[in-house]
Amino acid sequence: MGKVIGALAIMASLLQAPAFAAQAPVFVFTAIPDQDETRLNERFSKVADYLHEKLGIAVKYVPVKSYPAAVTAFVNGQVQLAWFGGVTGVQARARVPGSMAIAQGAEDDHFKSYLIANASTGLKPAADIPTSIAGKTLAFGARTSTSGSVMPEYYLRKAFGDRAPDKVFSRVGFTGDHSQTIQAVQSGAYQLGFVDYSVWDLDRKAGKVDDKKVSVIWETPPFPDYQWTVRGDADATFGAGFTTKLTQTLLAITDKDILGRFGRSKFIPATNAQYAPVEAVAKAAGLLE
Amino acid sequence: MKIWGLPAPRLSYLRVSLGLVALAFAGLMLADMQISVQHPGDELRRLLSGFLRPDFLAISVSALIRTVAFAVLGVGLGGSVGFLFSIVFARSRIVRITCAFLRSIHELFWALLLMQITGLSPLTGVLAIALPYAGVFGKVFAELNEEADLSALRVLPSGTSTLSAYFYARLPVLAKPFADYTLYRLECGLRSTLVLGFIGLPTIGFDLDSYFKQGDYAQAGALLMSFYALIATRRLWARPLTVPFLLVGSFFSLPAGLNGGSAMANLARFFGHDIVPAPLRHGNLSSLSPWMDTAGWLWRIGKGQILPGLIHTLVLSQIALVAMALMSLVLFPWVCLRFAGPLGRPLGRALLVVARSTPEYMLAYVLLMVFGPSMLPAILALTLHNGAVVGYLMGRQADALVFRQDAPSRRLDLYFYEVLPRLYGQFLAYILYRWEIILRESAIFGILGVTTLGYYVDAAISDLKLDVAFVLLLATAALSMTVDFGSRWLRAQLRIQDFPRRLSQERIAPHLEKAQFSWKA
Known part of the structure; x- marks a missing residue:
């Protein structure tokens, strides 16, 4: 077995080496694809430009197509920094020793999800989870989305006697991202859906939400969500003190244009420990070892 | 010939065809075919109007x-x-x-x-x-x-x-x-x-x-x-x-x-940790308990994921197989000179080439947005794509047929009394040949949310449980190899082994003439 692995690895490195190896280390980051990709591309190219200007190194944003792809790229060491959600951040940090949550949006400390409903359900906004939602069809976002899936499931289980969502609802599906969830509930493909409140706001601002067809009927209690997470070996690659400098640079973002594209007012410091509540929920859901 | 000591049923084109159709009907009972989107026409209209103004x-x-x-x-x-x-x-x-x-x-x-x-x-x-x-x-x-x-x-x-x-x-x-x-x-x-x-x-x-x-x-x-x-x-x-x-x-x-990261380290982690069943990772392997845990772990995957995934994969592929077979029977005259005429045939060909060039996965993906989540979009996608592939092949075969002087002149008679009977063996060969391909594709549609095996693979990868994903993939491979074997066995029984591998290959096999007799037999 060892021989086979060795041979495969040599083959892999040979194939990769000549054509693809870059000379100077490029600082590469990614993000979970949680909403419309065009918007993410604009947002993160701005961040890449900003980091390049402030840090004086080559910076590259790599878009990926799924939440696990972002985590895998981080675990494999192909990206050094990522804009993760609560759960994906915890997943990634558990697999990369020394990696750290360094910054979050001011809103991410007390984030929330909206439960949205198609107008045909006739459901009205309520302070508590309406029990009349049982038996309807429900869309989550990506499977490992904190605000689109994991925390909503946690609150649903609390409200419905720890019954799994597919036992409470007639159909449960995962749309992949929050913008997709909004479209799916708006079209009636699903009657209900859980979405990240910031994406809901951004999509409404972009004119993608028809208030006559879909509306918010409940919001979850607060939980910690998105954060910038950096690998523990960043200093070894980019020089001593790099992580500190990177953190300060991210916290110093005051450009209204960049912040607006995140739907955040500013960035504040973050720590791994802050995500303990999400970690506990993810563990209970079997998303962590 | 005997199977498990019992005399094997005599297989004829009719029995095999009826068997496949009966299985598809059984599948329909289990399949979820709902259209949940309120106005599917709206999205379709937006789609078409976009395509018309590229x-x-x-x-x-x-x-x-x-x-x-x-x-x-x-x-x-x-x-x-x-x-x-x-x-x-x-x-x-x-x-x-x-x-x-x-x-x-x-x-x-x-x-x-x-x-x-x-x-x-x-x-x-x-x-x-x-x-x-x-x-x-x-x-x-x-x-x-x-x-x-x-x-x-x-x-x-x-x-x-x-x-x-x-x-x-x-x-x-x-x-x-x-x-x-x-x-x-x-x-x-x-x-x-x-x-x-x-x-x-x-x-x-x-x-x-x-x-x-x-x-x-x-x-x-x-x-x-x-x-x-x-x-x-x-x-x-x-x-x-x-x-x-x-x-x-x-x-x-x-x-x-x-750059960054090493394939070597990833490989070592992948084989040494990630795909090792979770219960075996930390336990003392010389004792019995981690192995018992692994057996329980496998049982849970088998019961909770492989079995439902397998059933849905088979249901979807069986319905799609029969639907695409019917589709190809409807489509092939459109690319046959005798039926479509010199003006109709190029048009028919162009349409079928577009349909077969469109990957099923993408088709299913688009139809899911139009109709909402259920098995229906996946069935439609498989039917359209594979129906076009087989229809195209059948059309070419039909064009190569030499008709007798007294062949029926009405197109409907020609179709049912001459062309279809003569091509039926070839038609079954194509259908059986596509079976494994449709099954592989059905499993993949799980990624789009249909609860076939791919649904559970996608879930396991999202949860970073590669050990589970690996077991599921082995199950998928086993299913696909079984169907491949079954299809080859049926083709051997029916003596319809020969089929062109390429869409453009001209090969009218000698057995086409034999086909007439076995049809009657």
């Missing part, structure tokens, strides 16, 4: 070049390895099993697995195509080997080494069919690269996914048209003479990989 500025030439590059290198590598396999295919059981295993796992699943090892690198894309294609090439080249003319071999002086014999007597005869088949597979390779874009390979599929998701149908339409143009012109740019240039050019047009 925004050609959205086409990225570099993505188009990369689409070709991945296909050329993937098919090239797969073809080369498959060629080596084919030499020992008949002699080595291990090689035959390896080939069957490689091709039983869909390229999308290979890509998801490879992503763990080779990461976001061009190698992931090339290998994801090369691995399953090597399995297909190995088998098909071996079959071509068997069928080839041996007269050159017989006149070699005794004592000629095996190697010399192969290169002087076999290869010259085989080179042409090998090259033809490889260039044909390039078209499949292009479809595969497009679909791999939906999960992150930087081909036009990558942008297509974004545009479809965001409802930018004018942009998506333009991209699709550029893809059809690529397929339609394949014979112009992919010729034996251009192959060296294509290979070298492709190598240099691959996107730059990301």
Whole structure:
């Protein structure tokens, strides 16, 4: 077995080496694809430009197509920094020793999800989870989305006697991202859906939400969500003190244009420990070892 | 002949056909076919109006070049390895099993697995195509080997080494069919690269996914048209003479990989930790308890994921198989001169070529947005794509038939009393041949949310439980190999082994005439 692995690895490195190896280390980051990709591309190219200007190194944003792809790229060491959600951040940090949550949006400390409903359900906004939602069809976002899936499931289980969502609802599906969830509930493909409140706001601002067809009927209690997470070996690659400098640079973002594209007012410091509540929920859901 | 001591039922075309239809009806009882979107027409209208006003500025030439590059290198590598396999295919059981295993796992699943090892690198894309294609090439080249003319071999002086014999007597005869088949597979390779874009390979599929998701149908339409143009012109740019240039050019047009991370470390982690069953990772392996835990772990995966996934995969593929068979029977007269006429046939052909060039995965993806989540979009996608493939083949066969003077003159009579009976054996061969392909594709639709095996694979990968994903993939491979075996057994029983491997291959087999008799028998 060892021989086979060795041979495969040599083959892999040979194939990769000549054509693809870059000379100077490029600082590469990614993000979970949680909403419309065009918007993410604009947002993160701005961040890449900003980091390049402030840090004086080559910076590259790599878009990926799924939440696990972002985590895998981080675990494999192909990206050094990522804009993760609560759960994906915890997943990634558990697999990369020394990696750290360094910054979050001011809103991410007390984030929330909206439960949205198609107008045909006739459901009205309520302070508590309406029990009349049982038996309807429900869309989550990506499977490992904190605000689109994991925390909503946690609150649903609390409200419905720890019954799994597919036992409470007639159909449960995962749309992949929050913008997709909004479209799916708006079209009636699903009657209900859980979405990240910031994406809901951004999509409404972009004119993608028809208030006559879909509306918010409940919001979850607060939980910690998105954060910038950096690998523990960043200093070894980019020089001593790099992580500190990177953190300060991210916290110093005051450009209204960049912040607006995140739907955040500013960035504040973050720590791994802050995500303990999400970690506990993810563990209970079997998303962590 | 007996199976398990019982006399086997006598198989006839009629019995096999009725059996397949009965299974599909049973499947319909279990299938979820709901249309949940309130106004499916609205989205369809937006889609069509976007396609009618394509925004050609959205086409990225570099993505188009990369689409070709991945296909050329993937098919090239797969073809080369498959060629080596084919030499020992008949002699080595291990090689035959390896080939069957490689091709039983869909390229999308290979890509998801490879992503763990080779990461976001061009190698992931090339290998994801090369691995399953090597399995297909190995088998098909071996079959071509068997069928080839041996007269050159017989006149070699005794004592000629095996190697010399192969290169002087076999290869010259085989080179042409090998090259033809490889260039044909390039078209499949292009479809595969497009679909791999939906999960992150930087081909036009990558942008297509974004545009479809965001409802930018004018942009998506333009991209699709550029893809059809690529397929339609394949014979112009992919010729034996251009192959060296294509290979070298492709190598240099691959996107730059990301530095950082080592494939070695990833490989060690993948085999040493990630795919090791969770209960075995930390326990003391000399004691019994981790092994008991593993048995329980396997049982839970089997009961909670493999079984429901398997049932849904079989239900979906069975309904789709029969639906596409009916579809092809409706479609083939449209590409047959005798039925469609000299004006209708080119039009029919153009439509079928577009339908068969559209990957099922993408079709299902779009239909899911139009109709909402259920099995219906997946069934429609499989029916349209495969119906077009088989319809096209049948049309060519029908065109090659020689009719008697007193053949029926009314088209309906001609269809039912002459053409269909004469082609029925061939038709069944195609259907049985597509069975495994439809099954592989059905499993993949799980990624789109239909609860087939792929649904659970996708879930396991999201949860970073690669050990679970690995077990599920082995189950998927086993299912696909079983169906492949079943299909070959049925074809052998019905004596309908012979079918063209390429869409354009002219091969009217002698058994077509026999088919008339076995139809009556």
